Amino acid sequence: MTPDQGGPIDAADMILPGLTGASGVGRGDLPRVVILAYDGVNLLDLSGPLGALYYAGARPDLPWRPRYDIVVASLRGGMVRTTNGLALETRPLGELDGLGIDTVIVPGGSVAGHPPEPADLVDWMRRHAPDVRRVCSVCSGAFLLAAAGLLDGRRATTHWFWAQTLGDRFPEVRVEADKLFVVDGPIWTSGGMTAGIDMALALIEQDRGHAEAISTARGLVMFMKRPGGQAQFSTTLDVQARSDGAFSDLHGWIRQNLARRLKVSDLAEKAGMTERTFTRAYQSRIGQSPLKVIESLRIEAACELLTSKNVSVKQVAASVGFGAEQNMRRVFMRRLGVTPGEYRERF
DNA sequence: CTCGAACGCCGCCAAA
DNA sequence: GGTTTGGCGGCGTTCG
Numbered sequence: 572m573t574p575d576q577g578g579p580i581d582a583a584d585m586i587l588p589g590l591t592g593a594s595g596v597g598r599g600d601l602p603r604v605v606i607l608a609y610d611g612v613n614l615l616d617l618s619g620p621l622g623a624l625y626y627a628g629a630r631p632d633l634p635w636r637p638r639y640d641i642v643v644a645s646l647r648g649g650m651v652r653t654t655n656g657l658a659l660e661t662r663p664l665g666e667l668d669g670l671g672i673d674t675v676i677v678p679g680g681s682v683a684g685h686p687p688e689p690a691d692l693v694d695w696m697r698r699h700a701p702d703v704r705r706v707c708s709v710c711s712g713a714f715l716l717a718a719a720g721l722l723d724g725r726r727a728t729t730h731w732f733w734a735q736t737l738g739d740r741f742p743e744v745r746v747e748a749d750k751l752f753v754v755d756g757p758i759w760t761s762g763g764m765t766a767g768i769d770m771a772l773a774l775i776e777q778d779r780g781h782a783e784a785i786s787t788a789r790g791l792v793m794f795m796k797r798p799g800g801q802a803q804f805s806t807t808l809d810v811q812a813r814s815d816g817a818f819s820d821l822h823g824w825i826r827q828n829l830a831r832r833l834k835v836s837d838l839a840e841k842a843g844m845t846e847r848t849f850t851r852a853y854q855s856r857i858g859q860s861p862l863k864v865i866e867s868l869r870i871e872a873a874c875e876l877l878t879s880k881n882v883s884v885k886q887v888a889a890s891v892g893f894g895a896e897q898n899m900r901r902v903f904m905r906r907l908g909v910t911p912g913e914y915r916e917r918f
Numbered sequence: 919c920t921c922g923a924a925c926g927c928c929g930c931c932a933a934a
Numbered sequence: 935g936g937t938t939t940g941g942c943g944g945c946g947t948t949c950g
Contacts, residue, residue, distance in 0.1 A: 834925080834926090835925080835926065835927090847928090850926080850927065850928080851928085854927085854928090860926075860927065860928095861926085861927095862925090862926060862927085
């Protein structure tokens with residue numbers, strides 16, 4: 572998994588194009604991810620998603636193999652200077668013509684003190700976006716997407732510092748400043764810097780499933796789900812957003828009674844339906860099963876308690892309805908990739 | 919880690 | 935005749 576452990580990744584490092592520049596573009600059938608570079612690009616915006624996608628699905632117990640053909644490219648290729656002072660070797664975008672691109676990621680940066688909107692890159696973006704499955708931005712990279720018209724009428728986010736400016740400059744964009752990242756159809760935008768990693772994990776989850784995303788997060792020593800305050804990940808808001816107010820009374824009641832042992836039959840009774848009708852209606856209107864939502868609510872409540880209060884893990888487990896400590900541990904591992912103890916330790 | 923019991927989820931189907 | 939309801943049972947997951 573990690574090079575310093577002498578794992579099998581060493582050999583693979585030698586052959587990943589775009590990273591080493593050692594070989595040409597193209598890695599068989601892997602989805603091609605193009606990360607745009609330009610003079611003034613922010614290194615962390617670029618390397619965060621790159622690192623996450625590079626390690627996608629990596630596990631310590633299996634030989635590493637790539638999940639993506641990652642290409643760092645610029646208009647002319649060659650050396651690109653990042654804001655942080657490091658120079659990057661890049662491939663020319665022209666090399667990709669006709670090769671098919673699955674995902675484009677535009678990192679943020681600063682060009683002459685402003686968000687990046689170089690006309691030639693904007694033009695490339697506008698021309699190629701229709702043929703790309705997903706277009707993503709990190710931080711002020713959203714300005715480039717906006718300039719190419721890709722964000723018109725769409726929800727999007729950027730670094731909080733730039734949120735106001737983005738909205739003022741592109742009134743057609745529905746800026747959601749408080750989100751880690753926003754997905755609107757094929758257009759993904761993320762907040763500053765490390766939010767790009769969260770977005771990359773979500774890309775991995777969409778492509779390869781939850782388990783691989785979790786194990787990737789674990790490999791990066793990163794949380795699959797950040798602690799509170801991020802509306803993007805708030806189950807409460809998320810569930811409300813897609814339910815058109817359905818079951819809102821029920822959800823209120825659930826939140827008041829999280830500590831209780833909540834059975835589907837109880838919920839069905841509360842909602843005035845039979846069990847079968849309830850599970851069916853819930854799944855279709857909320858998009859998740861009742862248990863999954865309750866589990867998410869419990870995790871959120873538990874995370875809150877773990878970071879803020881000086882109560883034992885056992886007490887936390889009991890007070891959010893996980894019951895035994897062992898239970899909460901299992902759920903944390905499955906959903907977040909860390910144990911409650913590890914979670915607390917880091918916050 | 920393992921196990922039996924309990925539970926959640928969902929396809930199926932007949933009834934409304 | 936098409937749609938919704940709810941009981942049943944099987945399968946997989948969770949709990950303790």
